[in-house]
Amino acid sequence: MSETAKIPVIDFKTYGIDVKNDESVSDKHLRKLGNEMCQALEEIGFCYLKNHGIPDEQLRLALKSSKQFFTQSVDDKMKCIKPDDSYFGWIGLEKERLNPNRPAGDYKEAYGLIPGCGIWPTNIPDFQKVHSDLFLSCVKLALRVFDVISVGLKLEDKHFLRKSIFYPAVASTKEIIEGQVRCGEHSDYGTLTLLFQDNIGGLEVKSRDGEYIQAPPIPGTIVVNIGDLMQRWTADKLIANKHRVLIPTEEMKKGVDRQSLAFFVNPDEDATIRCLDDSNKYEPITSRDYLNMRFYEKF
């Protein structure tokens, strides 16, 4: 079996966001998708989705305007810097360290946004519109993915955050600290993540036997994975798997920027997360308390 065969590709055609009337999908199709997706999320916590219905052009424009943002001068980016008490805006190079045991900050930059976030680069035409449009498509798709995986589960309001992540090319003159990575080993915190990557590759997912396997970009697909809160909610039935992005060792790959767009879904802050199977394996906790705990741990 090739490595990627371990991360299944699920065909979402019957319930993609281009299927206008979401009630037109038959129970049979919904059950089939639900089974396929839950099996993937139980086994490895990740899957690819094809025929998801988000227009290629929307993704292309979002990746393009992100790159335009990240490749400008630090002075220009500083105009959009993320305030300490906010999730929105620009986060500079090496500021985040997703695996605290790594010796240096992750070799990446990021930009957190939602449509009403109020922090936008004014010098990049369309940045706000392009990212807001994609955000709304992601909300639609995430809700459909929830329909599929949360069989019998009625989830309340959800909160969304989109992050554009930029991994700059590593110049041959740049001293990389041994063990420094583009994005340290971590699992996501919330319930669901939709991840779009450009064609550079580098994402790795931990397999059952503890080895990291490649999750290369597959044209036309997006990566779906679940976070710790969903694992807790399902009393460990679905797994929030660890993943990372290393700095490529080959000089040629190292010298190329990488861009990804992650869309994180969290439950409403007041929602109490208690194990769905009534096992009480984990104490009930509000989404707010859980996420605060995780953020303070990491940053």
Ligand SMILES: O=C(O)CCC(=O)C(=O)O
């Ligand atoms: O850039 C990627 O491919 C992964 C990013 C990621 O896992 C995260 O930001 O949580």
Ligand SMILES: [Fe+2]
């Ligand atoms: Fe992640």
